[in-house]
Amino acid sequence: MLMRRSTRDILFVSGLTIFFFTLRWLLPESIDQHLWGADGWFMADLVEGVESYPFPLYYRSLLAVWIDRLIYLLFSPLGISGWYAISISSSLAGAIAVMALWRINQDFLFIIINVFCGSFIVLIGHVENYAWVNAFLILSFLGVQRWLDNRWKVWPAFVFLALACLSHMLAVFYAPAYIYLLYKNRNFDPKEVLLPVIGFTMIIVVLSLGFDLMGTDNGLERLVPWGRIWAKNQFFTFLSSRHLEMLLYFHHRAAFLGIPLEIPLLLILWKRIDTVFLRFLGICVLCGLAWTTLWHPDWGMRDWDLFSQFGISLHILLGLLVRSKWRNSTTSVS
DSSP states (O other), X not given: OHHHHHHHHHHHHHHHHHHHHHHHHTSOHHHHGGGOOSSHHHHHHXXXXXXXXXXXXXXXXXXXXXXXXXXXXXXGGGTOOHHHHHHHHHHHHHHHHHHHHHHHOOOHHXXXXXXXXXXXXXXXXXXXXOHHXXXXXXXXXXXXXXXXXXXXXXXXXXXXXXXXXXXXXXXXXXXXXXXXXXXXXXXXXXXXXXXXXXXXHHHHHHHHHXXXXXXXXXXXXXXXXXXXXXXXXXXXXXXXXXHHHHHHHHHHHHSBTTBOOHHHHHHHHGGXXXXXXXXXXXXXXXXXXXXXXXXXXXXXXXXXXXXXXXXXXXXXXXXXXXXXXXXXXXXXOO
């Protein structure tokens, strides 16, 4: 039974990976260029540069770059470039994400709400570093749900969270939601939480001390400045008209079919957030909104793929809130 399920999962993920990759590259360039990210060309060169970067160490996206490089090495004998290797990689992450979403809630409307949102585009053949962090975060949400349902132990949720952080450091911003989770449900062995956290920390510390890392340019200048601009990468101040205009654009790019109604809808449905799991997702949404509001988009509108990331947890939460059958889940225990 388990073997049949594993075979079915492999076939599903493989087929959906091919579909996502093909779907992205069948788009005419006039549409596709609207979906390009800012650092795609640099990451493609990094993944493809086996001689220049034999073991690429890109601090903000260590694991994502390693996965991309592995896929490049597998397919380069067929003439696949670094660009297309990253596209295959993000399509694979997207297929895994859809499988995880289906296991969170086997409802087609729930899947549609999530797959047809702008945030999900980074999981459909997108050439950048944001596919795997989102896939691992969704897998972590699945682990949280299964743990609260007493079907899994807590360690898978934190292993996937650690993998998400290794795939892109933006996942660290969701730590408050996991702290809340552990506070509300004490039914776990501390080692199941500490070992993934320590493992992630040790990898970062060892690599930082022993190697030269790219992508370490993170400091206070990365935050939207208050009052006045003081760094060369900054273009506006906090909640200025230009900042608000940029935020509205990112919310538009994250929205379902490009219509940014998610926040008003969430406010309408807020009283339905009455379980530990839903509250956990609600805090994830607040974390996502907070970091994408405070962080400065150095590439302006071309940073849409990074700054629309808050929509991942937002659409999972909304998808659950609008489906009445979710109300009967065992995770409804407060």
